[in-house]
Amino acid sequence: MSTNPIDQDLSRWYQSRRVRPTAAQDRAARLAIEWSRTMGLRLPPYRLEFVRREYPDDARGHCFHFRRPVAVYVLADLTPEQVVETVLHELQHVADSGDAEMPPDEREERAEAFTLRALAALAEHQARWAAFEARAGLR
Numbered sequence: 001m002s003t004n005p006i007d008q009d010l011s012r013w014y015q016s017r018r019v020r021p022t023a024a025q026d027r028a029a030r031l032a033i034e035w036s037r038t039m040g041l042r043l044p045p046y047r048l049e050f051v052r053r054e055y056p057d058d059a060r061g062h063c064f065h066f067r068r069p070v071a072v073y074v075l076a077d078l079t080p081e082q083v084v085e086t087v088l089h090e091l092q093h094v095a096d097s098g099d100a101e102m103p104p105d106e107r108e109e110r111a112e113a114f115t116l117r118a119l120a121a122l123a124e125h126q127a128r129w130a131a132f133e134a135r136a137g138l139r
């Protein structure tokens with residue numbers, strides 16, 4: 001658990017904003033989690049929760065790297081597609097959370113690169129699956 005008082009307050013504020021995701025958002029988050037594992041991310045213990053937006057340019061996701069378990073919050077007004085993208089991004093932060101020395105810029109670059117890589121691979125996987133279904137007469 002972080003001992004930084006500002007981090008503690010911010011974390012408590014996020015906790016107070018927790019809401020239940022829609023079924024579609026929950027499925028999207030689970031898909032992103034499964035896909036990140038397929039993509040080889042190794043995730044330490046973490047929890048992921050949805051929170052209500054507080055202001056217009058609120059970040060889509062937030063990761064408390066130094067908390068144990070690592071805490072990830074995702075805005076509850078995102079579309080399922082945005083949830084997939086945001087969760088993939090935050091999970092790279094979770095995977096990197098063990099490296100306390102990593103500079104913030106590098107964390108962001110790694111999260112953005114992983115998201116792009118994972119989304120491209122997911123699109124290819126879905127296209128192959130659709131082609132397979134069509135060949136097999138499943139659709």
Ligand SMILES: [Zn+2]
Nearest residue numbers: 089093108111
């Ligand atoms: Zn980030």
